[in-house]
Amino acid sequence: MENNFDAIVVGTGISGGWAAKELTEKGLKTLVLERGRMINHPEDYITANMNPWEFEGGDNITQEIKKRQPIVSRTNYVNTESTTHMFVNDLDHPYNEVKPFNWIRSYHVGGRSLTWGRQTYRLSELDFEANAKEGIAVDWPIRYKDISPWYDYVEEYIGVSGELLGMPHFPDGKFLKPMELNCVEKHTREQIAKNYSDRILTIGRNAHITEGSKPGKGRLTCQYRALCRRGCPYGAYFSSNSSTLPAAEATGNMTLMPNSIVHEIIYDENKEKATGVKVIDSENNKTYEYTANVIFLCASTVGSTSLLMQSKSNRFPNGMGNDSGQLGHNLMDHHFQIGANGKHDGFQDKTTFGRRANGIYVPRFRNIGGSTDQKNFIRGYGYQGGGGRGLHPMEYVKEMAPYGEKFKSMIVKPSDWTMGLSGFGETLPYFDNKMYLDYNKKDKWGLPTVTFDAKIRENEIEMRKDMKQQAVEMLESSGLKEVTPFEDEYAFGNGIHEMGTARMGRDPKTSVLNNFNQIHSVKNVFVTDGSCMTSAGNQNPSITYMALSARAANHAVDELKKQNI
Amino acid sequence: MDRRKAIKNIGFTFGAITMSSSMVSLIQSCQSDNSTWRPKIFNKDQARVVENMLEIIIPETETPGAKSLKLIQVVDADIFYNYSKKRQNNLICLIDEFIIMLKDKEQVRSVGDISEKNLEKYLDKYLNILDPINNDKELYMGWKDLSEGSEWCDIIKKLAPNDKEYLYSNICGVFQDMAANSYKASEYVLTNIRGYIPVPGRYDGCVDV
Numbered sequence: 001m002e003n004n005f006d007a008i009v010v011g012t013g014i015s016g017g018w019a020a021k022e023l024t025e026k027g028l029k030t031l032v033l034e035r036g037r038m039i040n041h042p043e044d045y046i047t048a049n050m051n052p053w054e055f056e057g058g059d060n061i062t063q064e065i066k067k068r069q070p071i072v073s074r075t076n077y078v079n080t081e082s083t084t085h086m087f088v089n090d091l092d093h094p095y096n097e098v099k100p101f102n103w104i105r106s107y108h109v110g111g112r113s114l115t116w117g118r119q120t121y122r123l124s125e126l127d128f129e130a131n132a133k134e135g136i137a138v139d140w141p142i143r144y145k146d147i148s149p150w151y152d153y154v155e156e157y158i159g160v161s162g163e164l165l166g167m168p169h170f171p172d173g174k175f176l177k178p179m180e181l182n183c184v185e186k187h188t189r190e191q192i193a194k195n196y197s198d199r200i201l202t203i204g205r206n207a208h209i210t211e212g213s214k215p216g217k218g219r220l221t222c223q224y225r226a227l228c229r230r231g232c233p234y235g236a237y238f239s240s241n242s243s244t245l246p247a248a249e250a251t252g253n254m255t256l257m258p259n260s261i262v263h264e265i266i267y268d269e270n271k272e273k274a275t276g277v278k279v280i281d282s283e284n285n286k287t288y289e290y291t292a293n294v295i296f297l298c299a300s301t302v303g304s305t306s307l308l309m310q311s312k313s314n315r316f317p318n319g320m321g322n323d324s325g326q327l328g329h330n331l332m333d334h335h336f337q338i339g340a341n342g343k344h345d346g347f348q349d350k351t352t353f354g355r356r357a358n359g360i361y362v363p364r365f366r367n368i369g370g371s372t373d374q375k376n377f378i379r380g381y382g383y384q385g386g387g388g389r390g391l392h393p394m395e396y397v398k399e400m401a402p403y404g405e406k407f408k409s410m411i412v413k414p415s416d417w418t419m420g421l422s423g424f425g426e427t428l429p430y431f432d433n434k435m436y437l438d439y440n441k442k443d444k445w446g447l448p449t450v451t452f453d454a455k456i457r458e459n460e461i462e463m464r465k466d467m468k469q470q471a472v473e474m475l476e477s478s479g480l481k482e483v484t485p486f487e488d489e490y491a492f493g494n495g496i497h498e499m500g501t502a503r504m505g506r507d508p509k510t511s512v513l514n515n516f517n518q519i520h521s522v523k524n525v526f527v528t529d530g531s532c533m534t535s536a537g538n539q540n541p542s543i544t545y546m547a548l549s550a551r552a553a554n555h556a557v558d559e560l561k562k563q564n565i
Numbered sequence: 566m567d568r569r570k571a572i573k574n575i576g577f578t579f580g581a582i583t584m585s586s587s588m589v590s591l592i593q594s595c596q597s598d599n600s601t602w603r604p605k606i607f608n609k610d611q612a613r614v615v616e617n618m619l620e621i622i623i624p625e626t627e628t629p630g631a632k633s634l635k636l637i638q639v640v641d642a643d644i645f646y647n648y649s650k651k652r653q654n655n656l657i658c659l660i661d662e663f664i665i666m667l668k669d670k671e672q673v674r675s676v677g678d679i680s681e682k683n684l685e686k687y688l689d690k691y692l693n694i695l696d697p698i699n700n701d702k703e704l705y706m707g708w709k710d711l712s713e714g715s716e717w718c719d720i721i722k723k724l725a726p727n728d729k730e731y732l733y734s735n736i737c738g739v740f741q742d743m744a745a746n747s748y749k750a751s752e753y754v755l756t757n758i759r760g761y762i763p764v765p766g767r768y769d770g771c772v773d774v
Contacts, residue, residue, distance in 0.1 A: 049763070051752065051755075051761075051763060052750065052755065052761070053750065053751060053752040053755065056642055056646055057642065057643065057645075057646030057647050058639070058642070058643055058646070058647070058750060060643075060646070060647050062646040062647055063646065063647060063648070063649060064646070179768060180768055180769065180770035180771075181770050182770035182771055183770065183771035185770070186770070186771065223764050223765065223766050224765045224766065224767060224768040225763065225764055225765065347771070349773060349774050350771050350772065350773065350774065351772060351773075351774045352768070352769060352770055352771070352772065353760075353765060353767070353768065353769040353772050354765035354766070354767050354768035354769060355765060355768070356768045356770070391749065394741075394742065394745060397745070398692075398738075398741060402688075402689075402692040402693065402741065403621055403622040403688060403692065403741065403744075404621070404622070404624060405624060405626050407622060407623075407741075407745075408622075408623050408624065408626065408628075408630075408748070411745045411748065411749060412748070412749060412754055412758050412759065414774070
């Protein structure tokens with residue numbers, strides 16, 4: 001096989017797919033390396049058409065799953081029988097926790113683009129300016145205007161449904177028609193609009209096709225099955241497998257190699273450039289080297305950062321691009337699992353049809369200026385959640401009829417509508433929240449394991465109080481009954497939004513990447529996954545990774561043409 | 566700790582966590598009938614008692630009941646796949662204690678000799694006469710320690726007959742949960758009562774029931 005390429009992309013998830021598409025479409029012969037197995041769209045979605053009653057353990061996280069996925073099982077939801085194969089065997093991929101850190105991984109072609117939550121929210125000018133204005137960490141080297149056209153470009157290509165709202169701190173995009181709110185959500189939306197001048201409830205903006213089709217490998221309109229995490233045979237939500245990788249494949253310029261663990265980037269001191277990568281074939285443990293003019297690291301935040309840390313040389317004794325000492329630091333996630341639920345006693349004669357794999361969204365309303373500014377915390381949070389109608393609680397039915405015909409009929413009768421709000425808050429970039437490598441504990445390929453040491457701190461803890469209180473207040477003032485707050489123990493990583501460990505910045509002394517995601521000191525290496533994030537915002541981040549990846553790839557092509565890299 | 570109260574609490578908590586709420590049915594359609602079905606958890610006596618109890622709780626009416634829907638197979642599989650070994654053992658131990666009591670009271674050698682009607686008597690008694698609810702946290706933790714230890718079964722075997730009444734009440738509550746959860750998740754209920762359609766094709770947020 002040819003070992004020399006124009007470009008190498010490491011990783012095939014949300015960002016790797018985009019880098020592969022853009023680079024190959026611009027004519028670069030591109031090697032795309034994925035550490036996990038192949039998953040072809042749609043034939044490898046082995047559970048996609050199974051009915052709920054067809055799983056032996058009832059589509060739960062069975063005891064057997066818990067044994068091989070003790071970490072993934074901490075989420076309590078992502079890895080049931082229908083989706084367990086979409087996540088790693090934790091025993092094969094050990095890591096270390098100084099403080100609890102839930103590292104939820106999908107090692108296969110497509111990565112977590114197959115299993116993501118599909119919520120799609122742009123960062124705003126407020127987010128890009130915040131660090132500089134508040135003196136937190138370092139300034140983002142870009143502003144909203146730099147990324148806005150790339151958000152447009154990505155959204156139009158992948159298909160994002162949502163409502164246009166005209167709120168500067170919650171920028172609109174190129175949206176397909178929004179999904180519909182249900183009865184109790186519509187009611188709550190109306191009440192919030194009446195009771196608050198600074199808040200709105202809208203349907204979630206999600207990366208689903210709600211009308212027509214999109215380019216890729218058979219991407220059609222959402223069928224409202226809500227079985228997304230199994231892989232969608234209709235290609236209705238965006239994944240690398242259905243969208244960007246088929247586009248890259250179609251150019252004839254992509255060589256996709258699964259089962260390829262990149263463990264080092266090769267650095268040439270004379271050229272002051274990276275020249276290629278070292279790869280372990282996970283099936284036969286042999287090592288290979290591939291060369292290229294430009295390298296994109298899209299191996300996920302922790303994956304790419306580990307790879308840089310492992311890439312030591314005379315020039316970079318502490319890991320490639322780590323002149324600043326920031327590599328591995330400033331680890332962020334979104335903190336959540338806090339909010340409130342309530343009951344609505346109306347709409348007894350109403351129900352829903354179809355299963356909408358989407359919830360509601362309440363955009364950030366704290367610290368956006370004027371009376372919204374808070375004394376106890378900076379930044380803000382949004383609410384996700386939604387309404388629904390379940391069955392009567394067992395305790396209630398047991399009391400009414402302990403067994404027999406009445407019991408049988410009551411347990412399958414719809415109960416009251418419920419409505420829940422669950423906050424998703426911004427976590428600040430703290431130098432002390434970090435990951436690093438342990439060379440004394442190695443994995444089965446002889447590579448060092450990752451150690452996490454991160455926690456939420458005072459700003460997040462203060463914000464969480466408000467997240468809970470405002471959820472209660474909003475539901476109560478909307479006329480919901482029996483409003484009850486909830487707060488589950490949040491462990492870092494649970495948001496599955498780990499980011500920030502190779503941040504972008506203006507100054508090489510305090511950041512790893514420049515304004516186009518290039519390593520300051522190795523300009524032909526681009527890092528475009530979550531590790532590049534300078535701050536987290538409170539928005540679900542994937543669309544930002546896609547936009548930054550597309551932007552960086554196009555910049556790389558321009559720079560290659562100009563022979564700047 | 567008041568031993569009687571502690572046992573009372575053991576019972577409630579055991580019942581409350583039995584069977585996951587998202588429990589979904591399975592394989593009825595893949596299996597021929599109960600005569601060829603081999604339980605993964607229950608022995609013959611346990612399967613017979615549990616199956617009869619499920620049928621009393623979810624009887625055949627104008628719609629299928631527990632036996633027609635083979636809910637016993639779903640319950641057996643749920644325990645097999647989703648319970649830890651310790652929890653499986655504790656549950657089986659509880660069912661065995663219940664069977665010992667039944668045989669004794671009914672003066673029969675085999676549980677097969679107890680009619681559904683006679684079984685209903687016990688369900689009626691134990692679901693109605695005792696209120697095993699107790700929210701004492703200290704007691705709850707006591708239960709947790711016991712249940713995670715292998716000695717739990719030995720402890721309950723040695724209880725005085727009066728203390729065992731709470732266990733019988735509890736296992737009847739467990740039967741209720743088993744029946745309800747397996748029924749709700751069955752293909753029959755999902756498709757015929759709850760309107761489950763594999764590919765809805767659209768979403769309407771507010772339509773008439």
